[in-house]
Amino acid sequence: MKPEINRRDLFKLGIASAAILATGKAIGSSALAGTVDFVEGGKDFSPETGAERKMIPSACWNCVTRDSMIGFVEDGRLVKLEGHPNSIRGKGKICAKGAAGINQLYDPDRILYPMKRAGKRGEGKWKRISWDEALTDLAGRLKKLRDEGHPEKFMFHYGRMKASSSKIIKSVFLASYGTKTIGNHTSICEGAKWTGQELTWGKHYDNWDFDNTKMVVNFGSNCLEAHTNSIPVSQRLIDAVVDRKVKLFTFDVRISNTAAKSTEWVPVKPGTDRAVVLAMCKVIMDAGLYDKDFFNFIKATKNRKESTDAKIAALKKHLATFTPEWAEKISGVPAAKIKSIALEFAKTKPACVISYRGAVAHHHGADTERAVQMLAAITGNIDNPGGRCRGVGAKWKYPKGPKEKPKAKALKITHGFKGDIAYPTHGANHQVMKMIKDGKAGRPEIYMWYCYTPVYSHGEVQENIDVLKDESLIPFTVCVNAYYDESAALADLILPNPSYLEWWDWEDMVSPTQVPEYYIRQPFVKPLGESRDFKDVVCELADRMGFPLGFNSAEEFVKMSCEKTPVVKAAGGFEYMKKHGVYHDPNAKPKYYMYKKEVKTDDLKKEGVIFDTAAGVYWNWKKSKAKSEAEAKEKGYTKTKNAYKGYVGQEIEGKVYAGFKPDKVNKSGYFELYSELLEMKNFPALPSFTPIPSHEKMGPDDLILTSYKVAVHIHSRSANCKWLTEICHDNPAKINTKTARRLGIKSGDKIKIKSEIGEITTTADVTEGVVPGIVAISHHLGHWEYGRYASGNKVPMAGNDDPDLKLKTWSTHGVHPNWIMANKPDPISGQWAMLDNVVKVTRA
Amino acid sequence: MNQTEMDENRTAAKHRSNIYGMLALVYRQEMTSDLLKHVKDPRFLGVLNDLETEKTEEIDAFFQKPESELLEDLAVEYTRLFLGPGKHISPHESVHHQRDDGQWGKLWGASTAEVKKLIESTGLTYSENFKGLPDHIAVELEFMQQLTLREELAWMDADMDAAVSCRQAEKNFIEEHLIPWIPDFCEKVIQQAELPFYRVLAALTHSFIEFERRR
Amino acid sequence: MQEQLSLSRRQVLKGAGAAALTGAATLVPTGKAMAARGKAPRWAFIVDLRRCIGCRACTVACKAEFNVPIGAFRAAVYGEVTGVYPNSEMHFLPRLCNHCEGNKEDKVPPCVKECPEYPKDRREFVTSDGKKIRYRGGATYKRPDGLILFDNKLCTGCGKCIEACPYGARNFNKLLISGKDSTKNGITKCDFCQHRIEKGVAPSCVNICPGRARFFGDLNDPASKVSKLNKQFGLVDKRQETTLLPAENTVPMCFYIDDHGALSKIAAAKQKFEKNDAISDRII
Known part of the structure; x- marks a missing residue:
């Protein structure tokens, strides 16, 4: 019962309070300064005249596309995000995820203060600490490792860290500190694609020149929904298809949005795209439809000096057995279709072949990318207008930090187990937890992660939890995040990062026009609470450890970079970029050939x-x-x-x-x-076909588990956006009608999906939209932390502090397929072969 | 108004100011050693006991623990209740203040902007080293502390106009900003608190705000 | 006019801001364009289904523009898999208020007709050259330029307009108290971003659409994109094929360019798009 206070109580309480207040000075400083003065006051706060509203250009960060955007700030609040109309990349457009970013900025579940674990790791007991205490502790631990000559025992693992963020944190801070035990997340995304490209044409990233192409063949890319350059590329593809009647053929295991908008969706069995591509190459070579001139630059034989005719003959010989009929047996794609698409592709100039995770996240996925490169190369569609071009992005100059950097050391835990992977050029970081558990290559003393969630984002989730939780395996864990996710729950120290809407960067993502665009990200509002951009934090950490970086904040770094980069400086430097957000040289010619x-x-x-x-x-x-x-x-x-x-x-x-x-x-x-x-390394020198071992051993009732992305979610970190989660909050397992009938499964049935790793229970969605023999589950959901909308995890009466939460119509939060996916790598590239898992599906 | 009435008003304003100040202090951050000494002072505990906010024995027993243990427990409790990480009761008006326009349930909301403007319109500014949000409970209580302090001065100076202005401003702020969320907030804290201290504090806050509403 | 609280000055200014940045406030016909004619615009919305990539940017932009509460949508996209494997197809159908003209006889759309608080006050619509057109206000009413608007001050929260709309384009706004009955909620529906178009800025969903599948403009302006598309595809003439539920005879002003027969295929699938079902957006 709440007591009623009377006047006498007031006096007593007032006196007791006065005594407490007398010591107040020692207990933190007050929030307000000055005294109440009605004479000098009287600022207008009428909603009719008082509200200030500012337009600020910046850049998105909700996916790696990093579209330029503009936001509107009113009364110190960001009220809306739109695409930047002057960006040559995005042309004024952003996606649903970009527009919903505002949900993250003001997420009431945000972490606003540094937190230190109070109970056992993972117990959920925390204490707020000051930044000074947090950084004293962290800098002390880091310095100790460094002084002992073991900087490599500090492992830094990032998910998204690009452009100036990457330069400040990785190239300057971590390099000056001396650790190269740096993990990324590329093996989850498209490591095989990059390795495949590095083995064929060098530097990774292919831009698809949809503005100029006349035909597109797509293997496993869902670029109208996801993709690393989604908004710039998707709008140009749809322009091509609708305005210029460009044909688009999409090979995929399910009818993605991209497949839906294609001239034709060509269903293909998982992991067999390469068979189709090889057969297409054979058809084209046999028909003599190759681009003879480009062969001058092709190495097709051991002896580079072979004549073009000899190269062509060698290639024909290599491809001899890869007939369309052979490919049909493997892929399920009719031989006649392979032939007709191949011939049309070779005859249409220019044409563009594209590929992504659907094709490459498999055993020997890197060889699939090589095969795709071969298809582009033999038809002369490499780095040409309308073809498959080498990515062009902004080239910033930036401060490099201390001149004298120690020779960096690394624990060999980011590139897979010794001897397992031939060229893990982008790491095999989905295996880091496994390698730490194994311990033979050493273990980090301090494991810090940034825009990453080691628990959730790759397979074998239980093992990830077990390793991360075990203090004997990893003595100290540090999480940099704005939100409390499944991995943050296993941290010893949480450093509250702001959302990307509150920090600085210069940006450089690839331009679809082959003309580089320089652009920046700037804060719409100051970081909320005590959240602090980690880029600013590393400046202070470096100071504390005695190797100042030469700049004190990300803002200063961006400013210095603007002055150092001639093209930006000429345009007006930092002030210009702050005002306009984007710059490209209007006289620049697109870069081809x-x-x-x-x-x-x-x-x-x-x-x-x-x-x-x-x-x-x-x-x-x-x-x-x-x-x-x-x-x-x-x-x-x-x-x-x-x-x-x-x-x-x-x-x-x-x-x-x-x-x-x-x-x-x-x-x-x-x-x-x-x-x-x-x-x-004992792999076929020319792109070849290798069956997927797990698929070879499949029983008649086994299915292949595949996962995919939807248009409204970011990998693992958007389920706290209520506007996105409202649209997509469940991910039932999609099974083809025929397959479901054979298994006696109907839509809505509870089903068990069992792999060699474990078992999940979910709901079946029987559909005509996936190929038979697979079970498809999107991979953004199934959170058990990450806030009220993602997981339903909320305090009692929380509806009273969130009007939308009361209206939440759903109680399902999806099922995460990664629990049962094995963390196996592609032996060529280290890519997580996530789409090769064989499962048994039964009614629960 | 005669001198006695003015004196009474002045005293009331002084007490209210002190109480607002005390509450602001306790919500502002975790318990410190200094603060704990005064909280444990019989004068203060006596008031709490008089108010029967909690069973006397329970409170007494709680404060018997060694100081270091108390401080640790209270810090964990404060963090769990008001900071997270993960689910917690956000101590900000914009989250709890259920407005007719639906603009609530998020940080830095419409109420935050209003409170900030209102506070700044009285000549106060947010200190440079204040890193919290403008509508944190401690800020709103501190604002009331300042308003009532100004009122006290007005009565001392027999400046009726200023006193009336202060009272009007207090009344408006209580009705438009404190009442719409603090009672609700306090009930959530009472439900969620595991240690008696914040439960008592929330009950006391709720009672005091109700007292203020009735005035 | 302040139809509802969530649609206040704030958003009007936002639109102006976008225009200021681009330096081109002529995304849709502005006052200038109308001045020569001196009659009310005839607003139309066109969705080019060939260009819709099902990305839901429109859905979220609309949520953001109006802070539409969870559980209600003013704009949404339907996705439907049709056909039999391996000849399956997937179609997208963006939906919003059709801003119907109403049938030929009375030119009053069903939502307005059913509104107990219509007709009420007499109002005047002033065209850009100063010509005044009289019309009647109400809780739900039709403006001379074709906008079907909602005035919460007059709303009793009865929900009759929601039931009357064959397209499910109206929802209760559970965070808005109806103007005349504090125990009931007001409604939320698409208003073609009235506050933006008045400043010559395209509706929010049109502005964001990455596929450029959405067009808004004045059919009375022969230079407008919508007029050109209308001419090219005969949208108004063929409204039986280019609008939703033509049998309802509501005469929608939202048209679909549909050369893959998506409308009929989705209608045939009948799983998600039925008369009166409130529009909503789900991806599973």
Whole structure:
């Protein structure tokens, strides 16, 4: 019962309170300053005249596309987000996830203060601590490791960290600290695609020139719904399809939005896209529809000096067995369809072949990407207007931090188990927890994660929890996040990051027009509460450890970068970027055929540059790990560690071209269909077909589990956006009608899905929209933390503090398929072969 | 108005100011050693006991624990109740104040903007080192502390106009900002509190705000 | 005029801000464009189903524009898998208020007809050249430019307009108290972003649409994009095929460009789109 206070109580309480107040000064400072003064006051706060409203240009961060956008701020509150009308990339558009970002900024479940674990790890008991206490503790631990000569025992694991964020945190802070035990999340996304590209044309990222193309063939990309450059690319694809009647064929295991808008959805069995691509290549080669000129730049045989005719003959010979009829048996795609699409693709100039996770997140997924590259190459659709182009993004100059950096060390836990993976050029970070458990390659003392959730974002969730929770395996865990997710629950220290709507960056994502766009992200509002941009935090950490970075905040870094980057400086520098948000050179020409540029003779005569006859590569041995010129010459370009870093140019029939410059591996400057690097590791040198081992062993009633993204959710971190979760809050397992009939399953039935890892229970959605033999579950849901909308986790009476929560019409929060997915890697690239899991589905 | 009435008004304003100040202090942050000494003071506990907000023995027993243990327990409790991470009772008006326009249930909401403007319109400013949100419960209570302090001064100076202005401003703020959410907030805290201290504090806050409403 | 609290000055200013940035406030016909004619615009909304990629940016932009409470939608997209594997198709159908003209006889749409608080006060619509057109206000009413608007001050929260709408385009706004009965809720529905179009800025859903599948404009302006599309596809003439539920004879002003027969295929699937079902957006 609430007592009633009377006047006498008031006096007593007043006196007792006065005594407490007398010590008040010692107990934190008051929020308000000054005294009440009605004479000097009287600021107008009428809603009719008082509200200030500002338009601020910035950039999205809810997916890696990072669209430029504008926001409107009124009374210090961000009220709405829209696309930036002057961006050449997004052309004024953003997606549902971008527009819903505002839900995250004002999420009442946000973490606003640094938190330290009070009970056992994972027990859920916390204490607020000050930033000073948090950073004293953290800097102390970090410095100790560094002073002891083991900076590598600090592992930093990020999910999204791009552009200036990556430069500040990784290139400057972590490099100055001295750890290279740095994890990313690329093996979850598209590591196989990047490795496949690095083995063929060097630096990763392919831009699809939909503005100029006349036909598109798509293997496993859902670029109208998701994709790494979604909004810039999707609007151009739909323009092409509708305005220019460009044909679009989509090979996929389910009817994605992209498949839906295609001229034709071509259903394909999971993991068999490569068979179709190889057969298409065979059809094209046999029909003589290849682009003979481009073969000049192709390496198709062991001996690079073979004539074009010999290369063509060798390729034909290699492809001989990959007939459309053979591919039909494997993929389920009718041979006649393969033939007709292949012929049309070869005859239509220019044409663009695209690919993504659906095709590559498999065993030997990197070879699928190589096959796709081959299809583009033999038809001359590489780096040409309307074809598959090398990505062009802004090239910022930026402060590099302390000149003297220690030689960084790394624990070998980010690239998979020793000997398992040939070229894990983007890591095998879905295996980090497994490797920490194993311990043979060492374990981090401090494991920190940033925009990442090691528990949730890859397979074998239970194992991830077990490892992260175990203090004997990882003594200290630090989470940088604005929200309390499944991984934050297992942290020892939580550093409250703001949302991306409250921080600074310069940005550089690829432009679909082949003209780079410079753009920035700037805060719409100050970080809420005590949340602090982690980029600012690393500046202070570095100061505390005695190696100042040379800038004190992300804002300063962005400002300095604007002044250092000539094209931006000329446009008006930092002030211009703050005002306009985006800049591109209006006179810039789109970049195509970059490989055809000839290298200046002077560049070949520079100190350290030598010629490797076998590869035909001019390279600077001093940039490699070779200790002497003699050693470099003896080992040769292909076998000298980091030789690719010294690449200068490719000799082809007497001329030296910029060629297809390598990145991460010692590929030559040719467009390599024939890969000596793979051959050295006992993989087929030319793109080939290898059955998926788990699929070979399937029983008649087994199904393949596949997962996918929907248009309204970000990987793992949007379920707290109520406007998105309202639209998508359940992910029943989709099963083809025929398959369901065979298993006796109807829509709405509770079903069990069992893999070698474990079992989940969910609901069946029987549909004509997926291929038979699979079960498809989208992968954004099934949270058990992450706030009221994501998980239903809320305090009693919480409806009283959230009008929308009272109106929440749903009680399901979906089922996370990762619980039962094995964390197996593609042996070529380290890509998580997430789409290869074999399961048994039964009625629950 | 005669001098006695003015004195009475002045005293009332002084007490109210102190109480608002005390409450602001306790909600502002976790318990400190200094504050704990005064909370444990028989004068203060006596008031709580008089108010019968909780069983006397329970409170007494709670405060018998060693100081370090008390401080740790209270810090964990404060964090769990008001900060998270994860589910917690957000101590901000914009989250709880159920407005007719539906603009509530989020941080930095419509109420936040109103409170900030209102406070700044009286000549007060937010201190530079204040990192919280403008409508944190401690800020609103502190604002009332300041208003009532100003009222006290007005009575001392026999400045009737100022005193009336203060009273009007207090009344408006209580009705438009405190009443719409603090009682509800306090009930949530009472439900969720595991230790007697914040339960008592919430009950006391609720009672005091009701007292203020009745005035 | 303040129809409802959530649609106040704030959003009007937002629209102006977008225009200021682009320097082009002519996304839709502005006062200038209308001045020459001196008659009310005839607003039309066109959805090009060929271009809709089912991304739901419109749904969320609308939520953000009006803070539409959970459980209610003013705009939504339906997705439906039709056909039999392997010849399956998936179709998207964006939906919003059709701002119906009403049948030929009385030119009053069913929602307005059923509103017990219509007709009420006499109002004047002033065209850009100063010509005045008289019309009657109400809780739900039709403006001379074709906008079907809602005035919460007059609303009793009876819900008759919700039942009357064959398209389910109206929902209770559970966070809005109806003007005349504090025990009931007001409603929420698409108003073509009245506050934006008055400033010459496209409706929020049109502005965001990545596929550029949504068009809004004046059919009385032959230079407008909607007029051109109308001419190209004969949308008004073929309204039996280009509007939803033509048998209801409500004469919608929202048209669909539909060269894949999506409307009939979705209607045939009959699982999600039925008369009177409140529009909502779900992805499963």
